[in-house]
Amino acid sequence: MAEQVKENTVTLTIDGVEVAVPQGTLVVDAAKIAGQDIPVFCYHPKMEPVGMCRMCLVDIGYPVKDRNTGEAVLNEDGTPKIQFGRTLVTGCTQVVSEGMVVVGYSEKVQQARKDVLEFFLTSHPLDCPICDKGGECPLQNLTLAYGPGESRFNYDEKKKNLKHVPLGDLIFLDRERCIHCARCTRFQEEIVDDPVIGFYNRGRSLEITTWSEPGFDSYWSGNTTDICPVGALTTADFRFGARPWEMLEVASICRECPVGCNLTLNTRREAKSGGKMVVKRVMPRQNEQVNELWICDKGRFGYHYASADDRLTTPLIRKEGEFIPASWDEALSLAAEKMQAAGSRLVSVAGGQLSNEDYFHIGQLTEHLGGKAVLYSNMMGGDLTTKVGMGPGSNLADLGAGDAILVVASDLEEEAPLYWLRVKQAAERGATLIVANPRATKTDRYAAHIIRYEYGQEAAAILALSLDRIGDSDLADESFKQAAKAFAEAENAVVFFGSEGTGMAQSDALSKACANLLIATGHTGRPNNGLVGVWDKGNVQGGWDMGLQPSATLFDDLKAAKAAYVVGADLAGDNPAYKQALAQAEFVVVQELHHTATMELADVVLPAQSFMEREGTLTSGERRVQRYYPAVPPAGESKADFAITAEIAAMAGKELESVSAGLVFLGIVGKFKDYADLDYQALAEVSEQWPIIGREDLYYGGTGYANHQGLGVLLGTAAGRGEPVLIDGFDLPDTGVDGLLAVPVTRLYDQGNNLRYAAVMFPRIASSYVSLNPADAAGLGESVVVELNGFQVEVALKLDENVPQGIVVVPRSFGLPISAPTPVVVKN
Amino acid sequence: MSIYNPLPILKGLWTTIKSVVEKPVTLQYPEQKRVMPQRFKGRHHLRRYDNGLEKCIGCALCAAACPADAIFVEASENTDEVRYSPGERYASTYEINMMRCIYCGYCEDACPTEAIQLGHDYEMAYTEKRNSIYTREILLDPPPEGQESTPRKVEPGVFNRSIPVMKDAE
Numbered sequence: 001m002a003e004q005v006k007e008n009t010v011t012l013t014i015d016g017v018e019v020a021v022p023q024g025t026l027v028v029d030a031a032k033i034a035g036q037d038i039p040v041f042c043y044h045p046k047m048e049p050v051g052m053c054r055m056c057l058v059d060i061g062y063p064v065k066d067r068n069t070g071e072a073v074l075n076e077d078g079t080p081k082i083q084f085g086r087t088l089v090t091g092c093t094q095v096v097s098e099g100m101v102v103v104g105y106s107e108k109v110q111q112a113r114k115d116v117l118e119f120f121l122t123s124h125p126l127d128c129p130i131c132d133k134g135g136e137c138p139l140q141n142l143t144l145a146y147g148p149g150e151s152r153f154n155y156d157e158k159k160k161n162l163k164h165v166p167l168g169d170l171i172f173l174d175r176e177r178c179i180h181c182a183r184c185t186r187f188q189e190e191i192v193d194d195p196v197i198g199f200y201n202r203g204r205s206l207e208i209t210t211w212s213e214p215g216f217d218s219y220w221s222g223n224t225t226d227i228c229p230v231g232a233l234t235t236a237d238f239r240f241g242a243r244p245w246e247m248l249e250v251a252s253i254c255r256e257c258p259v260g261c262n263l264t265l266n267t268r269r270e271a272k273s274g275g276k277m278v279v280k281r282v283m284p285r286q287n288e289q290v291n292e293l294w295i296c297d298k299g300r301f302g303y304h305y306a307s308a309d310d311r312l313t314t315p316l317i318r319k320e321g322e323f324i325p326a327s328w329d330e331a332l333s334l335a336a337e338k339m340q341a342a343g344s345r346l347v348s349v350a351g352g353q354l355s356n357e358d359y360f361h362i363g364q365l366t367e368h369l370g371g372k373a374v375l376y377s378n379m380m381g382g383d384l385t386t387k388v389g390m391g392p393g394s395n396l397a398d399l400g401a402g403d404a405i406l407v408v409a410s411d412l413e414e415e416a417p418l419y420w421l422r423v424k425q426a427a428e429r430g431a432t433l434i435v436a437n438p439r440a441t442k443t444d445r446y447a448a449h450i451i452r453y454e455y456g457q458e459a460a461a462i463l464a465l466s467l468d469r470i471g472d473s474d475l476a477d478e479s480f481k482q483a484a485k486a487f488a489e490a491e492n493a494v495v496f497f498g499s500e501g502t503g504m505a506q507s508d509a510l511s512k513a514c515a516n517l518l519i520a521t522g523h524t525g526r527p528n529n530g531l532v533g534v535w536d537k538g539n540v541q542g543g544w545d546m547g548l549q550p551s552a553t554l555f556d557d558l559k560a561a562k563a564a565y566v567v568g569a570d571l572a573g574d575n576p577a578y579k580q581a582l583a584q585a586e587f588v589v590v591q592e593l594h595h596t597a598t599m600e601l602a603d604v605v606l607p608a609q610s611f612m613e614r615e616g617t618l619t620s621g622e623r624r625v626q627r628y629y630p631a632v633p634p635a636g637e638s639k640a641d642f643a644i645t646a647e648i649a650a651m652a653g654k655e656l657e658s659v660s661a662g663l664v665f666l667g668i669v670g671k672f673k674d675y676a677d678l679d680y681q682a683l684a685e686v687s688e689q690w691p692i693i694g695r696e697d698l699y700y701g702g703t704g705y706a707n708h709q710g711l712g713v714l715l716g717t718a719a720g721r722g723e724p725v726l727i728d729g730f731d732l733p734d735t736g737v738d739g740l741l742a743v744p745v746t747r748l749y750d751q752g753n754n755l756r757y758a759a760v761m762f763p764r765i766a767s768s769y770v771s772l773n774p775a776d777a778a779g780l781g782e783s784v785v786v787e788l789n790g791f792q793v794e795v796a797l798k799l800d801e802n803v804p805q806g807i808v809v810v811p812r813s814f815g816l817p818i819s820a821p822t823p824v825v826v827k828n
Numbered sequence: 829m830s831i832y833n834p835l836p837i838l839k840g841l842w843t844t845i846k847s848v849v850e851k852p853v854t855l856q857y858p859e860q861k862r863v864m865p866q867r868f869k870g871r872h873h874l875r876r877y878d879n880g881l882e883k884c885i886g887c888a889l890c891a892a893a894c895p896a897d898a899i900f901v902e903a904s905e906n907t908d909e910v911r912y913s914p915g916e917r918y919a920s921t922y923e924i925n926m927m928r929c930i931y932c933g934y935c936e937d938a939c940p941t942e943a944i945q946l947g948h949d950y951e952m953a954y955t956e957k958r959n960s961i962y963t964r965e966i967l968l969d970p971p972p973e974g975q976e977s978t979p980r981k982v983e984p985g986v987f988n989r990s991i992p993v994m995k996d997a998e
Binding site: 127129130134163164239240242243245246269270271272 | 885886887888889891892900902903904905915916917920921923940941988989
């Protein structure tokens, strides 16, 4: 062992097991590495230790040194003499030191654990049979391991508290069960910086309470239920849903945003669904390179759309204005016939949440028929991320002092919560965070440099950040100069570009400007350097990688289409303009999960499987390809998207793989250079991660699941392969508007189809609104009429000082027809 | 052997005659039914409290303990408007597959509220497989004399404990 010891490691003995750990490691973490149990309640490996619960008490001894010589004193048998302390110490606050001896299995320590537990149980209701945590509860497990069989305290003197306190719409608090470990409050404060819950009162009356209105107003609240070491915090969604041991676990990937958080779907048969397997809850799955141990509440509670009651279960054909159920053969041959006849006037529109396999097939079929395949997204630059994206070996967790992160045109927490968290953590480790956005966002709190530009000028602002151009720009003030310097001098630099106030033209210019900046400053082709698209939908990057692109002329394309093939995109529901365009298309084939506004316009409807019912791969904004697995049987006769496309293709004279997603992926591997050498096995590989979670010891990391099903693979980039990278020239978009300018922004909780079925989230989703600066709102009431793109919509008016004057902030997917900055009239 | 030996036939006849006068061991089932010993383990009952509320809290520990995987439980939440059991939680689905059940009584042992008990009923023949599933409606005892059945509407705030306090048997 001794020769392996490096300079910065420390060797110690924990319960007879010798272990070498990095300097500065805490004793409880060292025990985890050694595979020894030191139980904890308040300590969590992702948070600072506080030593509140006293569960981790251990006996610690240090080698005795001779005061004069400094040499270790030896026992008679030649072993070092160890001097133990007079009292037990908390292992979670104690840093390891050379030669330390930690004893957890002595009678003294065992008695201490017993006593601590007995004390916790004096006011714990022990209602494990009805507790949602029962079965995966650290307190329950440790009580079984160490607890006294009988309490010496009088049952009637137990503290009776409120048992069913809604902390918000999503989380319930049971005050009797709470052991005051402060994990939840520290998580909200330290990790996600939403200190909306806290302690109230003192001593035995101490209780968790929420300060915000609405209660527990945070996108991260569900995570507190994972790390709560007792059943004090439970979710409203899963309440009494099933016992933990009754459910199966299936690995999946979230597609609500481009982060690609790793999920575990817990499934069980359900009586009210007629005995079918259903997903009972969604839990985070550890991937320290993507989502660590956390997921946002949209990912956790928004999954209900995939099992909604109005799922399409059979193909439908419109006959005399009515949808008539049809056989697959009928529907497919009609669709194939019309699509084949359309030839170059076929427009295929692929939504932003399909899998790579689906995109690949849609592209192949459309190419075969000579049509145009369109990726339904309002962002551009997916080709640039393949050139100058973050390459293999990157991990946002590696960014720290000396590195820079630029977040431009993005309200990052609303657009991709986990990116926000990772960027925030990088900033806390010392990375220089530059935030360029027209209005203030939560990301500003960690920014070293804040750059404000006007809506529409995002590309110009990024150009001005290039050191060589900074003199030319009339935008560049002192904040630009400092930021430009910091960015250019950073060792590693990453740019996140979002869609705050951008349409396709703005996004195109912005992405190119960002790529230029990275190339100009030499931040390409190396790990932890490059461009990350904060895409408007979960798998937009995958769509780009499969050769699909958004179309600026989609509206006209659809109007002129002889056949439109719309897959997983609710065009008509998003924007009434598309509704008119689709109505003019001669023949519309819609492939969907459920009834949507677009599906109402279809001539043939093909029922598709949801992500829970099939397998496939997704590519995240960082270009990590990740694999998800089938969890529940398909609804009705529905088929996987790629299989439907393959069957249409077969009827139109093109052979495509229609059964195995893995084989489709091999086709992708053969065609696209970035995907070469990949296969489903490679995507399922895992390696050891820190912190170690998911063993029997739920007390340590919480109830999140360990990753056994794949960490995914980061794709290579053109710059990383040393290929020359050229960025096309671009025009700066025209920004001049008389009067008010409406700009689209993204809200995490929108009124899109994904959240339409998540009843538990409804109270958290705002009704349709627009935001204005108070200075622009003179004479306007609480409800206004917005004239936008020829449509009039009545919405609520919110006043927000952060909105620049002359701007109307319009959230996307709230029923307002907006996809780019547009002149607008707001009136009473 | 000229003399016929009557002994064997008399011996047999004696047994016959004895049986004629003896109390018969057969029962005229189904007109007559056997009284079961106190500890006989027959069909399960879901018990109620004296006030008529259900004892079952839907914890599914019976299902966890069941070696034959015969029990399926789903829980739901009580409200004061629609109350089944005194605590927060009740069994909205409770099914026992009698074809799987081996009448071992582990469910009874596991139950924290003494809600499920194996009773004396053994008449469970069925002609359709589907009927081997005993639902909570079949398993639940009727409410005690004079008590309302469940669900019922109750005064708010009276039943605020997750598991009602249970007194040890005297």
